[in-house]
Amino acid sequence: MTEAVRVDGICKRFGAVIALADVSLRIEAGEFFALLGPSGCGKSTLLRIMAGLEHPDRGSVFIDGIDVGRTPANRRPVNMVFQSYALFPHMSVRSNVAYGLRVTGTGRAEAHERAEAALGLVRLAGYGERMPDQLSGGESQRVALARALVKRPRVLLLDEPLSALDARLRDEMRLELVSLQKTVGITFIIVTHDQEEALSMADRVAVMEAGSIRQVAPPAELYEAPADRFVATFIGQVNLFPATVEADGIATAHPFPGVTAKSRGTGAAHQAWIAVRPEKITMAPGGSTPAGRLSGVVEEVVYRGDLSLYLVRCMPGPDGLVRVSRANAARTADRLPGPGAEVVLDWPEDCAVVLAS
Amino acid sequence: MKPGAGLLHRVAGVVPGLWLAGFFLLPLAFVWVLSFGEKQGLVAVDIVWTADNYLRALDPLYLGIVAKSLWIAALTTVICLAVGLPVALGIVFAPARWRPLLLLLVILPFWTNLLIRTYALIAVLRTRGHVNATLGWAAELFGLPFEPLSLLYTNGAVVAGLVYVHLPFMVLPLYATLHRLDRSLVEAAADLGAGHLRVCVTIILPLAVPGIVSGSLLVFVPALGSYLTPDLLGGPDSQMIANVIERQFKSANDWPFGAALSFLLMYVTFGALALRSLSVRRPAVP
Numbered sequence: 001m002t003e004a005v006r007v008d009g010i011c012k013r014f015g016a017v018i019a020l021a022d023v024s025l026r027i028e029a030g031e032f033f034a035l036l037g038p039s040g041c042g043k044s045t046l047l048r049i050m051a052g053l054e055h056p057d058r059g060s061v062f063i064d065g066i067d068v069g070r071t072p073a074n075r076r077p078v079n080m081v082f083q084s085y086a087l088f089p090h091m092s093v094r095s096n097v098a099y100g101l102r103v104t105g106t107g108r109a110e111a112h113e114r115a116e117a118a119l120g121l122v123r124l125a126g127y128g129e130r131m132p133d134q135l136s137g138g139e140s141q142r143v144a145l146a147r148a149l150v151k152r153p154r155v156l157l158l159d160e161p162l163s164a165l166d167a168r169l170r171d172e173m174r175l176e177l178v179s180l181q182k183t184v185g186i187t188f189i190i191v192t193h194d195q196e197e198a199l200s201m202a203d204r205v206a207v208m209e210a211g212s213i214r215q216v217a218p219p220a221e222l223y224e225a226p227a228d229r230f231v232a233t234f235i236g237q238v239n240l241f242p243a244t245v246e247a248d249g250i251a252t253a254h255p256f257p258g259v260t261a262k263s264r265g266t267g268a269a270h271q272a273w274i275a276v277r278p279e280k281i282t283m284a285p286g287g288s289t290p291a292g293r294l295s296g297v298v299e300e301v302v303y304r305g306d307l308s309l310y311l312v313r314c315m316p317g318p319d320g321l322v323r324v325s326r327a328n329a330a331r332t333a334d335r336l337p338g339p340g341a342e343v344v345l346d347w348p349e350d351c352a353v354v355l356a357s
Numbered sequence: 358m359k360p361g362a363g364l365l366h367r368v369a370g371v372v373p374g375l376w377l378a379g380f381f382l383l384p385l386a387f388v389w390v391l392s393f394g395e396k397q398g399l400v401a402v403d404i405v406w407t408a409d410n411y412l413r414a415l416d417p418l419y420l421g422i423v424a425k426s427l428w429i430a431a432l433t434t435v436i437c438l439a440v441g442l443p444v445a446l447g448i449v450f451a452p453a454r455w456r457p458l459l460l461l462l463v464i465l466p467f468w469t470n471l472l473i474r475t476y477a478l479i480a481v482l483r484t485r486g487h488v489n490a491t492l493g494w495a496a497e498l499f500g501l502p503f504e505p506l507s508l509l510y511t512n513g514a515v516v517a518g519l520v521y522v523h524l525p526f527m528v529l530p531l532y533a534t535l536h537r538l539d540r541s542l543v544e545a546a547a548d549l550g551a552g553h554l555r556v557c558v559t560i561i562l563p564l565a566v567p568g569i570v571s572g573s574l575l576v577f578v579p580a581l582g583s584y585l586t587p588d589l590l591g592g593p594d595s596q597m598i599a600n601v602i603e604r605q606f607k608s609a610n611d612w613p614f615g616a617a618l619s620f621l622l623m624y625v626t627f628g629a630l631a632l633r634s635l636s637v638r639r640p641a642v643p
Contacts (some may be wrong), residue, residue: 073548074549080544088560
């Protein structure tokens with residue numbers, strides 16, 4: 001695989017706020033890559049640095065292996081879809097899409113032809129004469145996409161592109177973005193704070209927090225083998241048990257001797273965590289055999305339609321509550337334990353992950 | 358709504374209405390009636406509903422002065438726009454903590470009396486003033502011969518004075534419009550390959566049109582009726598229409614003709630305002 005974008009040791013601060021602290025990243029050509037993190041983690045700043053709209057205090061950006069540190073935004077082979085779409089309000093949809101071609105010297109006829117083709121690509125053929133204020137949110141979004149894609153950039157940067165859409169449209173656009181990326185074959189880098197969005201669309205995801213990258217991995221690996229506590233809790237739900245790792249690499253949770261896991265690394269550690277996802281845990285009526293790893297009492301059942309979340313009290317105190325989720329496979333949930341029922345919890349050994357920090 | 362609140366609303370509307378009627382419409386109506394009168398002796402004016410005053414105003418002599426006033430006001434507006442646009446852009450794109458100071462520098466001249474500012478300009482422009490002193494010093498430095506320029510009492514001095522006085526009226530509405538401009542539009546244009554100049558011409562300027570129209574009007578209308586600046590900085594041939602009007606009311610003691618000229622000036626101003634409302638209502642060009 002060839003690399004599309006590489007950032008090397010990027011540092012950026014705004015006054016006293018450190019937006020990016022020594023960030024390095026390599027994104028392959030043709031990849032659908034997501035920068036995921038809570039707001040203020042520096043993901044948008046990193047994207048804007050790639051676009052040339054911000055300048056790093058230190059570090060370099062390579063696009064197609066070329067250092068673009070001295071290349072202004074208007075000469076970089078990347079294009080951006082802005083969170084607010086940033087459609088030019090005084091130009092028609094066609095002029096908006098053709099703008100990037102016109103300012104770089106493409107003739108009017110050819111620019112309009114290519115603009116129409118790009119509008120067709122985002123299923124907006126025939127919208128060329130409209131003005132931006134006559135478009136719905138979803139249509140504006142597609143125009144912004146067409147406007148960026150018509151330039152055939154090496155890399156398309158998308159800054160929270162779906163955040164302004166309503167939930168139903170967002171689901172639809174997710175699938176559409178993925179198929180669009182397959183069609184055009186351009187590297188997509190998307191910034192999002194929505195973990196579901198990142199997991200469902202991207203080939204690889206970089207999880208960021210407080211200006212640093214915590215983990216870069218394909219979605220399944222992020223979810224099943226998180227690198228640290230932040231990644232584990234930021235993506236999906238997780239039960240964390242404080243644990244100690246022995247020299248043989250076996251971690252044991254403090255108040256729950258039944259909760260053990262094999263550490264991936266080597267060496268003992270006094271402070272570690274064992275992470276177990278709620279859906280990996282099986283639940284059996286109390287007193288059944290085998291005894292399982294934990295036993296407790298169902299405190300609350302949260303019905304979510306497709307699944308129910310059980311809060312099982314295994315010990316008094318805030319750390320004693322274990323979350324278990326079960327798919328509501330049957331139409332009636334009669335067989336499942338209700339609040340107050342005693343249950344035994346168990347899971348396969350390899351479903352527990354040891355986190356060092 | 359409570360009955361008391363309704364009353365308050367009605368009273369609140371009446372007070373400015375009365376003020377407007379008493380101090381604006383009534384005097385204006387008086388001058389309007391006067392413009393159809395005929396001078397009878399030193400102070401007496403007969404209202405005979407004659408159009409003679411207006412016909413006299415159409416004399417080439419006065420039309421020439423109106424045309425000259427229009428020309429000077431238009432030139433002032435164009436120069437204010439040419440200077441004010443970069444200034445407004447500079448303030449908008451300056452670091453946020455500098456902006457209040459820069460705006461203050463634009464507004465600061467307002468805090469000084471117009472007469473004093475105009476006399477200060479005389480000190481700058483006169484034959485032995487600051488401009489000539491600086492030029493003379495520079496000429497001496499390079500060993501060139503130097504003859505002081507006569508800058509004061511020319512049309513150029515009038516335009517310079519009007520530009521100086523009216524520049525803030527151009528900068529402030531431009532700043533207000535440009536400040537509201539979504540910054541991501543500028544970034545999007547740059548991202549799509551447009552250089553600085555191209556972004557200015559294709560994105561910033563078209564979106565600044567409301568500010569350009571307001572600013573131009575705020576400069577053009579008062580510049581057209583300006584009196585003090587041409588009076589103090591202008592020469593014998595740089596009189597503007599307001600100077601002529603002043604003379605009718607004072608030295609010529611011909612109030613009906615002065616009133617007619619005043620109303621002609623007002624009609625021109627109304628024309629400018631009508632053009633503006635047309636330009637605002639015009640649908641966006643695709």
